[in-house]
Amino acid sequence: MFALADCNNFFVSCERVFRPELNGRPVIVLSNNDGCAIARSNEAKALGIKMGAPMFKIRDIVRKHNVEVFSGNMALYGDMSKRVRWTLEEFVPFIEVYSIDEAFMDLRGMNISDYDAFAKEVSARCWRNVAIPVSVGVSHTKTLAKIAASLCKKYPKLRGGCYMAREQDIEKVLRKYPVGDVWGIGRKSVAKLTDMGVHTAWNFTRLSEGLVRSIFGLTGVRTWRELRGESCVELDDRDEGRQSICVSRSFSHEITDCAELSEQVATFAAQVIEKLRAQHSACVEMVVFASTNRFREDEPQTALSRAVLFDVATSDHRKIISSAVHSLRDIFRSGYGYKKAGVVITKLIPESGVVHSLFEDGRAREKEVKLSSMLDNIKHSFGRDAVRFASQGSGKVASAHERQSPHYTTLWSDIPTVKIE
Amino acid sequence: MEKLQPYMIDSESSAEFTLCGEVKAGFPSPAEDISEKLDLVKLLVRHRASTFFFRVSGVSMVEADMDEGDILIVDRSIEPYNNCKAVCFIDGEYTVKRVEISDHEIRLMPANERVKKYKPIIVTPDNTLIIWGVVTYIIKRA
Numbered sequence: 001m002f003a004l005a006d007c008n009n010f011f012v013s014c015e016r017v018f019r020p021e022l023n024g025r026p027v028i029v030l031s032n033n034d035g036c037a038i039a040r041s042n043e044a045k046a047l048g049i050k051m052g053a054p055m056f057k058i059r060d061i062v063r064k065h066n067v068e069v070f071s072g073n074m075a076l077y078g079d080m081s082k083r084v085r086w087t088l089e090e091f092v093p094f095i096e097v098y099s100i101d102e103a104f105m106d107l108r109g110m111n112i113s114d115y116d117a118f119a120k121e122v123s124a125r126c127w128r129n130v131a132i133p134v135s136v137g138v139s140h141t142k143t144l145a146k147i148a149a150s151l152c153k154k155y156p157k158l159r160g161g162c163y164m165a166r167e168q169d170i171e172k173v174l175r176k177y178p179v180g181d182v183w184g185i186g187r188k189s190v191a192k193l194t195d196m197g198v199h200t201a202w203n204f205t206r207l208s209e210g211l212v213r214s215i216f217g218l219t220g221v222r223t224w225r226e227l228r229g230e231s232c233v234e235l236d237d238r239d240e241g242r243q244s245i246c247v248s249r250s251f252s253h254e255i256t257d258c259a260e261l262s263e264q265v266a267t268f269a270a271q272v273i274e275k276l277r278a279q280h281s282a283c284v285e286m287v288v289f290a291s292t293n294r295f296r297e298d299e300p301q302t303a304l305s306r307a308v309l310f311d312v313a314t315s316d317h318r319k320i321i322s323s324a325v326h327s328l329r330d331i332f333r334s335g336y337g338y339k340k341a342g343v344v345i346t347k348l349i350p351e352s353g354v355v356h357s358l359f360e361d362g363r364a365r366e367k368e369v370k371l372s373s374m375l376d377n378i379k380h381s382f383g384r385d386a387v388r389f390a391s392q393g394s395g396k397v398a399s400a401h402e403r404q405s406p407h408y409t410t411l412w413s414d415i416p417t418v419k420i421e
Numbered sequence: 422m423e424k425l426q427p428y429m430i431d432s433e434s435s436a437e438f439t440l441c442g443e444v445k446a447g448f449p450s451p452a453e454d455i456s457e458k459l460d461l462v463k464l465l466v467r468h469r470a471s472t473f474f475f476r477v478s479g480v481s482m483v484e485a486d487m488d489e490g491d492i493l494i495v496d497r498s499i500e501p502y503n504n505c506k507a508v509c510f511i512d513g514e515y516t517v518k519r520v521e522i523s524d525h526e527i528r529l530m531p532a533n534e535r536v537k538k539y540k541p542i543i544v545t546p547d548n549t550l551i552i553w554g555v556v557t558y559i560i561k562r563a
Binding site for chain 1: 469470476531
């Protein structure tokens with residue numbers, strides 16, 4: 001058996017932990033330039049606020065219904081996520097943190113007599129410990145557990161826990177479950193499936209394995225088997241590190257100046273390197289991109305991107321930042337207002353596995369390693385902004401957090417106050 | 422309050438007092454291998470998942486040793502019990518009170534007898550009460 005613990009409307013729920021009066025009221029959280037709704041309470045969903053809706057399009061609804069609006073507070077969400085994780089670890093030895101608000105639990109070999117009671121108990125403990133509502137689904141496979149968890153959100157009477165394992169129960173649920181909502185089935189597959197007359201998860205499980213394989217490949221077959229109750233996706237508790245790292249932001253204003261945009265890109269590159277080095281990896285490929293505000297239909301639109309291949313896999317600050325900045329300067333087109341930019345690195349390999357080039361200058365490389373590890377140490381001891389490359393400028397990302405809640409659990413100056421009068 | 426350092430509850434970062442140092446020359450210290458230490462975080466935070474900090478403002482609890490500026494350590498995992506001190510959220514506001522729980526009612530008791538205006542709150546069905554978390558320690562400046 002597997003369980004999926006999925007935090008309901010996670011960012012909104014985090015905002016409610018220290019503001020219980022917001023329960024029952026419409027609340028949304030905006031993306032980091034206060035641009036789009038990235039989390040909505042059920043009440044906000046009921047008002048018709050869509051996921052990703054840009055703020056300027058929903059301003060009237062927000063005003064009319066007195067919707068509580070927050071800027072994202074990642075320090076708070078990260079801390080709450082960790083607390084939920086710790087709570088789940090009280091129940092099982094192995095969990096796989098799938099995202100900031102979801103984790104799988106491996107229940108195989110555990111002595112659990114009543115899975116339904118177990119699921120409800122996990123949810124109740126998360127609420128008691130952290131005040132975050134969590135939906136816990138239990139079933140034979142990870143894919144089915146995810147579906148079971150989604151039922152908890154739909155039916156409050158399940159009290160946060162749903163055990164779905166009997167064949168007839170699974171069939172009943174899958175017959176109503178849109179195939180596009182199944183974990184692992186992407187938008188492109190949905191289009192193909194719709195053409196084939198496959199609308200529900202159940203329809204999908206009735207296809208022949210050969211047909212699924214020929215159209216959707218091995219991953220499709222995996223999902224198909226998982227839906228039929230055969231576990232194919234193992235719990236990934238090994239910290240293998242990620243295959244790509246991306247840092248991108250929308251800006252609070254449109255940037256028209258190449259120098260200003262370069263500084264931002266250099267800062268993103270520095271943040272990417274920080275994450276890369278934290279997992280002891282090196283990267284082979286990097287993509288730098290920038291784009292205009294696609295919601296400003298009155299303004300000229302463009303999207304820039306440039307991929308860079310390093311001859312030797314690297315995690316070196318100077319190499320990566322200078323390549324990022326040079327690429328940006330190369331592709332920059334003036335006359336546009338850039339609203340978003342980012343740096344992605346892909347093809348990550350462990351640092352220990354880097355193969356060096358025969359023509360590389362060994363001494364230069366040694367220096368490079370020394371400088372980079374020195375930078376790591378300084379950042380570790382004095383904070384991320386203690387030292388930076390000149391190309392980063394002031395190092396401040398131009399983003400707005402006008403409505404951010406206090407960092408209740410991560411800054412002493414922000415801890416909540418109780419008045420006793 | 423002075424400016425304080427950002428701080429997260431984390432088992433990796435904990436205050437410790439080490440009694441042995443580096444030995445530059447001579448015979449190595451026989452205490453070198455002993456990893457025994459006093460860890461304030463371990464003492465004060467029993468449940469890292471459910472422990473939160475609040476700062477006190479106001480004086481209704483001075484006889485319960487809670488003063489303006491104190492930091493309360495609050496553990497949500499503890500089931501509220503009779504006479505526990507707890508952070509409560511009542512009718513839209515936070516307060517700290519001693520909670521009297523009996524079979525038929527819940528009363529929020531202040532602990533400052535000198536000031537008459539602090540009266541017990543008898544919780545009725547008209548109130549919305551959330552007992553947010555039980556206070557386990559009070560950190561105060563001596």
